[in-house]
Amino acid sequence: MIKIGFNILIGGKAGEGVDVTAQMLAGLAVESGWNFFLNSELHNVIKGYHNFYQVNVGSEMVLGHSSKLDLVIALDQETLFEDIKRLKPGGLVIHEAADQLMTPVSGIIYLPTPLKELVKSKGGGEVLKNVVAIGVAVNLLQADLFLAQKVVAARFKRKGEDVVKINLEALQAGYEYAEKMFFNCRPFKLYSATGDQKLMVSGNTMAALGAIKAGCKFFSAYPMTPSTSVLHYLAEHASESGMSVHHVEDELAAINMAIGAGYAGARAMTATSGGGYALMTEAVGFAGMAEIPVVILEVQRPGPSTGLPTRTGQGDLRQVLHAGQGDFPHIVLAPGTIQEAFDLTFEAFNLADQYQCPVTVLLDKYLGESWMNLKEPDDRTLSIRRGKLAADLPAVGEYKRYKLEADGISPRYLPGQADGRHIQASYEHGEDGFFMERPEEVSAMNEKRMRKIATCQSQLPSVHLDGSPDAGVTLICWGSTYGPAHEALKILEQEGIRANILQIKYLNPMPLNLQQVVSGLKHPILVEGNFSGQLGGLLREKTGLEIKDKILDFSGRPFAPEEISEQVKSMVK
């Protein structure tokens, strides 16, 4: 089958329904059996500033956005001045007929539409102009109008019949206007296909679903963009999932409550962004020291300090890896796709229970707040591992909470269980949990804790190169950068450059075979969303690999595949 795709941008002011427009077009793609990847660029305000959403639609699965556009829906002037510059030659722009054009961009096709007038003629308010624009787009895309009506009706169902009716009329008006006026420009065909990935989800939603499926029963958090949608999702679904969800007074409470719940035996999680994580770090060490399972989602925004709340970046790797004073076991995972946000969050709970330690899952705004369509998670493939629970194991002698086990993992009793009364503490302790300062025993207890990391490492899945194993170039990345890098491979291939990807999902500990994989690389290129090349430094520390060529972006924006491929080309020559 030939791969077909097109990339739509919807631009407008915050509060103009730009997000709803994008969601509906994405919904139309899914209803038609296609796939999409939706990302947004927003200002950190509630109303007024220019925002845009991009919907990259494809007959095959799409893992990232693209900087080259096929169709623009301009709901404000700025879209018409700025964003249309990224249209490909022959690209189309739907815009308000009354809006003034600057010097027209040559090679693109303007489709002036009296959006406001058309809504007025149907008796609707100006807010509906985006739905008229959708009607125009549905026509240009040669999509099934019936499916579009279904999507629009579903979207407004909650607001009552009248609202649905007026929206459907607005859709129809746009559709008919395009039918009459733009019949000679229809380069796309969103035909009915058989794709069955019908679940529309963001990375944050998938992380939340991963937690629900993992049996997480306790969640406490303090709102912080771009992690907040996890709190919203879990709060909304709390009664079905049976999760105790708490919006608490600050991040200190959030993590310490989750640790308390984890101690009591519930699977527990908190979520935040970089600033909140900074406040949590003392408690990350507490969980490490007292050996209490807890999962932390860190959805990065660009820093430092308050940084750019609504933008994306990967600058928190080092903060997370080094969170907390002293050495203690701390497992750090980084999903690269929206599907992996589910998989690795689910897995994080298993690892936290097995190794009785904090596990941080690193996402970022681009991964957490972008949307795509996936299959419903298949419960049959998921297995829950609760680790060494003393009540399920044969008793051997006197119970010691911090018994010096060879694999570092001491069986734990949960409070309430008859035979297991014990001490757990943030102070250094002996095997019985009592405070203890004898040098040999302090060393032994440190070694015991850190053995858990070695045990964990020996059980991690191996890393492998994604793409042809003998390619001349390897893009090294972690987290959300995987998506654009993956799309860049396709572009590079068309240009005759064979590249593959080394994606590191387990950042601490790192898989045992990593050393061997990196030693065979011909031309490694680091692709990372921060200033200092944090993963690059880490790889050098762990494997000795010195990466010369680096593609770093710290502009607060995600990599576009085209940017990566361009830079790779210049490095390969």
Added chain:
Amino acid sequence: MSWLPNDYFRDQRKPNWCPGCGNYATLVALRQALCDLQIDPASVVIVGGIGCGANLPYWMDTYSLIALHGRAIPTAMGVKLANPKLHVIVVAGDGDTYGIGLGHFIHAIRNDVNITLLVGNNGVYGLTKGQASPTAKKGQMTPSTPRGLLYDPLNPLALAITTGCRFVARGYAGDADQLADLMKQAINFDGLAYIDILQPCVKYNKNFGYPYYQDRVVDLQKTAHPVQNRMMALDAALRVEEKIPTGILFLEPK
């Protein structure tokens, strides 16, 4: 099975508090209260913060968790919310609760989670060698306030009452029987029950030792104090100089 006071006590080790420390009374009273109520020690979680008094869980043969300085309250809330069958008791100092962790104190009261909150109020940071705590008196000379503390103390009981706490009491380390009785009521209370415990620090706060309190404490339950009257409770909480009211200041059943 019936439980004896020693069943709650990890007696192979002796507490490391100074001789005469007010914390001994808290320890003995807590043991007595749990025994009187015949609560299975395996169903008890005692969460300590960090400080001299907050070490108390080490000497109780229950489930004992020493959390972070200032964070005993949220940690305990997580325990209780995850397993409501447990009896969850927080033991923390005045630095822990009214200083670094004050936000949690207020929000836990708003949440009204069913835990027992025992705060050792000795006016100093004992474990870090005697600096002024948020309840230290104005003018008090300590290593961190060598020319005298410049401002007035926090009034934690008044704060608790005005924040909506439904069980507000004051105990005194010189009266372990009263303290045990207050603890029993607090543990049985359905909601957050808070006891501030006046507790002389014999090492770092010698001006406010047993002789100071002995003549001033007045057991409200031996007076006509109406415990369900919030304004009277506030009035009692604000009386801190000549006579210091102890016992239950305010109680509002569900």
